[in-house]
Amino acid sequence: MARMHTDRRGSSGSDHPTADEPPEWSDVDADEIEERVVELAEQGHDPSQIGMKLRDEGVKGTPVPDVKLATGKKVKEILEENDAESDLPEDLRNLLERSVRLYEHVEENPQDHQNKRALQNTESKVRRLANYYRGDEIDEDFKYTYERAKELL
Known part of the structure; x- marks a missing residue:
């Protein structure tokens, strides 16, 4: 998969071996x-x-x-x-955690331009993913802000 915010190509992932049944040594119920x-x-x-x-x-x-x-x-x-799933999808939660960490870092270090750019890219990904999940997994009126992300986490 290609990188989203650069011109570089991505690295391809590995494939799982094809198997139709669990191995014999793993006989857990x-x-x-x-x-x-x-x-x-x-x-x-x-x-x-x-x-x-x-x-x-x-x-x-x-x-x-x-x-x-x-x-x-x-x-x-x-x-x-079993009604044990979380309230947010896993990928959105991970991006929100990253954006909160980056936001707090940029607040403490205002001259860190590299992380300002990383925060912009991460917030962009959060908004794009929120559009994907809006209505099904998250509220219809969900808008990303730092305060909202901090509250959700």
Whole structure:
């Protein structure tokens, strides 16, 4: 994917190996995986963090390489079924956190022009993503401001 705010080309991502069923060494029950997903969500982890924790730590010591292969559902679907999903989409939340950090940094360091530009680019991405999610995932009248972002986080 190309970079959004530069003329450089992006780097291509890696592909997952094609698999139709979970590996034999990972024989964790689907219900146990779903319980662990909900438990991790209640601890405040995002869906991508939950996937990494299940891959690394697993359920009862047995790693889960792919939640969808093991349960037939994605992590986000499991969270929606158990009413454990967050109020903001994960990508929007990450961008809001970044914009709040950059805003506070620029307030303390007004001569830091590089981070002023980074703040402008991040705010632009937040507005673009908010337009995408407006009405479905976030309120129809959502407008990005620093105060609103700070309040949401």
